[in-house]
Amino acid sequence: MQISCDFKSIVDRYDIIFFDAFGVIKNYKGLVPGIEGTFAYLEAQNKEYYIVTNDASRSPFQLAESYHNKGLHAITHDRIISSGMLAKDYLDLKVPQGIVAYLGTPDSAHYIESQGLHTLPISQVNDDNINEVSALVFLDDEGFDWFSDLNKCVNLLRKRNIPAIVANTDRAYPLNLHDVSIAIGGLANMIENIVGKKFIRFGKPDSQMFMFAYDLIRERRPIDKKNIVMVGDTLQTDIMGGNKFGFDTVLVLSGNTQKVDAKTRINSTGIVPTYICESAVI
Template identity: 50%
Template sequence: MEIQPFLPLAEKFRAVFLDSYGVLKNYKGLIDGVQDTIAKLREKGIAIRILTNDASRSQEQQIASFAKQGLHGFETYEVITSGMMAKHFLQHKITEGKIAYLGTENSAHYILQSGLEHIAVKDVDLNNVKDISAFVFLDDEGFDWNTEINKTVNLLRRKNIPIIVANSDKLYPVSKNDVAVATGGIARLVESMLNKKFIHFGKPDTQMFTYSYNRLKQRLGPFTKKEILMVGDNLNTDILGGNKFGIKTTLVLSGNTSEENAQQQINASGIIPDFICRSIID
């Protein structure tokens, strides 16, 4: 397993797609040195886009969160979130009825701004679901795990409606050694129980990559996929997504994947990054 320094590698590309958690920040906060790396990429004229599976914050909230931690200078067009992609889908596809959701009111307020009423699953009357037109998995917080996942299962058994997963992540780190179940993990469980196919947004699905690529060409003119590098810490989302989209990928060992188990995970998953770096600050 060859580990390369990041900046000399990144300088070979015109655009760099960066995951957020595990690349720019971790459970402690912003990774020391990230600010300098971002500044050096900008000095080289390399376009930067943040591709995150976070569905709990708007682009503006993401940028404010970065700034609060000391990472300044991002514009809204540089941040692409899975919540944003889910929002676009709902705005164009769901035109009537109520949208039920599992998650926090903050993310519901941001994502479900389609002009339709949204309702937390805890407030749904299972005996009267005729006006529920879609269901969205938003966050792993904001609900009672003991009751509302069961209620979600029963709602989706009773009503055949579009089911949207705004964050595909199955797990996320909460400390150096521990993880927590993320929205995508809950959704996958319910999906397998009901034997239904949900609509997933975020990496590794290609909608976010396609959107980012098309907007990049709109702003900067002709662009090829060969000129883009995807950087992430997760084989199953960042690297698989980049591989599926047909761009070069770099696995960093500063988040979900550690240097000790990286090769084992690559061998076990069959997901092969083009490059490996310890972090974007090395």
């Protein structure tokens, strides 16, 4: 395992590149400087690429728009695979009717709405409608009052034996250079421990995330896992998940994993990427 700084030569060996978003393409300040060059190169070389992200705060259209607003136009909505899409898929398949209570912003909820289902902020669940609630979805750490609404979640799940879906498994995310923020996945873990039931989680490192992306591609053309590489900044999600699914993996040092302790972390976790690069910038 050596730190190879040539992300370009790695890209040249594969047909399809999967990117994590936060810590790889963008960070709390905006785009990773120079990342536009990477996508220009991929386009020029006719490489296929996808963003595979533990993000359920917005729809792929809105996520794509946020890249466009930052000046990165290469990432269109059909290039984005989010854990929120898997949550929506689950609801479509398994929750035919009723109210889906949620924790998150209206943006996050709007996206999971579908025929027959009515989304409702957990704050609006009450004695009159609680028996119609057929699922609880954890979407985003914003858009609700933590004290009253987290307590409401606990009591909803004690009273109704309904599926609880965690659409973003991350426990925290960087807010700026010095601070992190508790993510919805961390809040969901607490509630799961308190109520003692098994929640349904979508998001890396879970295989279903990679499978969803893989399937989208296969619907258009035959592919081989050996021709796909997963690029991420986090060992426990991007690299662990990519490895398990059978992809080659690139750890980049532009986010959660710092150059100074990359090797220590790889040795202590046993999660070994195929390559290590300073960043995904070409």
